[in-house]
Amino acid sequence: MNKQVLKSFTAVSLALILMFSAVSGFAAVSGETEFQLKSDTTVQQNQLEVFEELKTLAGAEQADLNQVKAVYEAKIQAAVQSRNETIDTLISQLIEGGIEGQFSAGQVKQAVDKGLQWFFYDEITHLTKVVAVEALEAGDTKTAQVALDQAIELYAGSLGVTAGKRDSGLGTLTQHQLNTIIIPYLQLSLEQGNLTNYKVARQMFDKTLIKVYVLATAQYAEKANASYEANEIDTMKIQQTEGYFFFMPIYNSLSKGSKTAADAIQAAFAHQDASLLDGKQVEAWLAESLAVKINEYLEKTQAALDAGDDAKALEMAAEGITFVGALEIIHTHRFDADAFAKLSASTEAYYQAVNKIAEGEWDVTAKSESEAAIRQALSAYAGVNFVIGSKEIKKNGSATTYNELVNYLEPATNRTMASVRMISEAVGAQVDYDKETKTVQVTKGSDKIEMTVGSMNVTVNGAAEAVVLDQAAVIKDDRLYIPLRGLVELLGTKVYYQKDAGVSTVILF
Numbered sequence: 174m175n176k177q178v179l180k181s182f183t184a185v186s187l188a189l190i191l192m193f194s195a196v197s198g199f200a201a202v203s204g205e206t207e208f209q210l211k212s213d214t215t216v217q218q219n220q221l222e223v224f225e226e227l228k229t230l231a232g233a234e235q236a237d238l239n240q241v242k243a244v245y246e247a248k249i250q251a252a253v254q255s256r257n258e259t260i261d262t263l264i265s266q267l268i269e270g271g272i273e274g275q276f277s278a279g280q281v282k283q284a285v286d287k288g289l290q291w292f293f294y295d296e297i298t299h300l301t302k303v304v305a306v307e308a309l310e311a312g313d314t315k316t317a318q319v320a321l322d323q324a325i326e327l328y329a330g331s332l333g334v335t336a337g338k339r340d341s342g343l344g345t346l347t348q349h350q351l352n353t354i355i356i357p358y359l360q361l362s363l364e365q366g367n368l369t370n371y372k373v374a375r376q377m378f379d380k381t382l383i384k385v386y387v388l389a390t391a392q393y394a395e396k397a398n399a400s401y402e403a404n405e406i407d408t409m410k411i412q413q414t415e416g417y418f419f420f421m422p423i424y425n426s427l428s429k430g431s432k433t434a435a436d437a438i439q440a441a442f443a444h445q446d447a448s449l450l451d452g453k454q455v456e457a458w459l460a461e462s463l464a465v466k467i468n469e470y471l472e473k474t475q476a477a478l479d480a481g482d483d484a485k486a487l488e489m490a491a492e493g494i495t496f497v498g499a500l501e502i503i504h505t506h507r508f509d510a511d512a513f514a515k516l517s518a519s520t521e522a523y524y525q526a527v528n529k530i531a532e533g534e535w536d537v538t539a540k541s542e543s544e545a546a547i548r549q550a551l552s553a554y555a556g557v558n559f560v561i562g563s564k565e566i567k568k569n570g571s572a573t574t575y576n577e578l579v580n581y582l583e584p585a586t587n588r589t590m591a592s593v594r595m596i597s598e599a600v601g602a603q604v605d606y607d608k609e610t611k612t613v614q615v616t617k618g619s620d621k622i623e624m625t626v627g628s629m630n631v632t633v634n635g636a637a638e639a640v641v642l643d644q645a646a647v648i649k650d651d652r653l654y655i656p657l658r659g660l661v662e663l664l665g666t667k668v669y670y671q672k673d674a675g676v677s678t679v680i681l682f
Contacts, residue, residue: 208329208356212322217296221330223248224289231282238271238281245285253292256299263421264288267414279411287418293331294382294422300324301359301375309368317371321363325356332382339388343502347388351381369484373491380495383426387459387499389419390438395452413450417442430462430469431555457554460503461569464555467496468682471544472667474527483531490527494520497547507553507570519546545671548680557599557666557681561589568599577650580657580679588644589670589679591657593624600666600681606653613646613653615664622663624655631663 223244230241245268253261267284270276276284300320308317328351336348355377362370393416400409420438428435438458441450470493477486497520504513526540552558553570562581565574580591593613594604602617611626623632624646631640640663646655661668661681669680 208325208352209360210322210325212319214323214326217323217326217330220249220252220293221327224286224293224331227285227289228282231278231285236278236282238268238278241281241285242268242272249289253289256292256295259421260288260292260295263418276414277407277410279407280414283411283415284418287415290331290335291418291422293327294386297324297327297332297382298379300327301378305363306368306372306375309363309366309371312366314363314366317363321359325360328356328382332385335389336382336385339385339392342392343388345388345501347381347385347498351378355381369487372484372488376488376492377495380492381498383423383496384499384501386419386423387463388502390416390423391452391456391459391503393419394441394450394455397450398452401448401450413442416450427459427462427466430464430466431458434458434461456503456506457569460500460507460554462555463496463499463503464551464553465682467493467551468548468555469493470496471547478527478530486527487531490524494524494547504550512550516547516550519543519550523547545669545673548669548682549671549678552680552682555682557596559679561677561679566595566599577652581649581654583644586644589657590644590647590649590654591660593646593653593655593660595652596657596660596681597664600661600664602664611648617664620665626653631659633663 227241227244227249230236230244231238245264250261250265253264264284267276267281267288271278271281301324304320305317305324308314308320333348333351336351340346340348355374359371359374359378362374393412397409397412397416400406400412417439420442424435424439427438435458438455441455444450470489473489474486474493477483477489497516500516501513504516520543522539523543526536526543529536530540548556549558552567555569558567559565559579562578564576564578565572566579567573575592575595577592579595580589582588583590593615594606597604597615597617600617602615605614605616606612607614613624615622615624619634621634624630624642626646626648629642629645631642633640640659642656642659644656646653648654657679658668666681669682671678671680
């Protein structure tokens with residue numbers, strides 16, 4: 174990797190210091206940034222004009238929803254259908270429902286407003302991730318420049334404004350980070366024709382936009398709750414519609430972290446009943462999805478480093494830790510601003526360490542320590558956490574204390590032995606034990622695992638001796654224990670060991 178590239182990576186790293194500083198209490202940046210665009214963005218400008226026209230029509234005191242329908246269908250529906258038919262279906266359903274009296278004009282306005290922002294987000298993603306990257310890979314900087322300029326035009330007229338509104342209400346600096354750090358770095362990387370740096374910057378851009386949607390989703394769940402408590406049902410329905418259309422653009426991304434959590438958020442907003450929409454629960458679901466995704470990117474970064482793909486490692490590291498930024502308000506609510514500042518420092522240390530490894534400075538200690546700190550923080554949302562030799566287990570930050578050991582270290586084999594029932598149930602599996610045959614069956618989803626006391630063989634989905642443990646299952650204090658790693662990996666979970674001040678902790682994801 175040449176020095177010019179490494180200097181650029183250092184610039185990204187310095188940007189991340191600013192991105193992840195705890196900003197609670199700061200005033201949002203006002204005004205709009207004038208981006209220097211070199212390409213023809215007439216199509217995007219026209220789309221933004223239609224966007225403003227539709228918002229004005231739908232937001233009129235006596236809104237003519239038939240006119241809203243006519244303008245939408247004549248001026249922008251074809252483009253929406255071409256990019257994402259689901260968006261068009263939902264917008265059209267809300268407009269038709271409004272005309273028929275099933276939805277209020279306020280709900281229709283939010284569907285048009287946030288639905289088209291969803292369309293712009295998909296357009297931005299296509300332009301920056303597909304068109305520009307393919308062009309750069311082919312050495313066609315001109316085509317890449319057009320794609321990026323068109324994406325920035327759409328951002329400035331839609332999502333950038335939304336980012337500023339979230340900042341005003343929450344005291345974050347997301348719009349400032351996008352306008353003054355991330356987008357300029359995108360432009361610089363493209364201008365230099367540097368594909369690696371462009372990909373890193375693009376991940377920062379995309380995941381910071383996702384942060385805007387995360388903040389909005391959480392905010393409107395809370396607002397809908399408040400309106401429900403105040404018996405302001407019409408306002409509540411508008412806010413739920415707004416929250417639904419804020420969440421749907423990031424549904425696919427977050428469902429890859431936790432589909433269960435993403436589906437729950439979608440259903441809570443779609444139900445139009447705020448009594449079923451708990452703002453704190455929505456925050457917990459968002460955090461669960463984000464935590465799992467961040468952990469996956471830590472894994473992907475390590476895999477890329479192991480494969481000697483330094484560019485991919487830096488891209489994956491940037492993607493993962495920029496997702497951490499989306500936890501800003503949630504982590505601050507769960508703990509405090511200092512806790513988020515500490516997590517932010519760990520993410521910066523992690524990226525710096527990955528960057529140094531990519532430069533050939535193999536100081537893996539800094540990476541391991543910062544990675545462990547990030548994972549420890551994430552376990553409050555989506556992990557199982559316990560100290561070796563303890564009787565307490567934490568799941569998503571909530572502790573349960575047992576009468577027997579959750580796990581213990583077997584001196585003869587130096588293996589961590591884990592209670593089958595306690596660990597299995599903590600990761601969402603069901604356990605059944607037959608005392609006569611001394612056989613235990615663990616079921617998670619469609620998978621069934623069977624093991625017998627005294628045997629090292631494990632049957633998986635009926636396949637005899639499918640897995641052989643490195644130590645037999647044993648009974649201790651009327652509890653069945655087997656090697657921890659063997660158990661959790663059979664359940665589709667990963668185990669991470671870490672030591673801090675002589676205390677050995679295990680984290681399961």
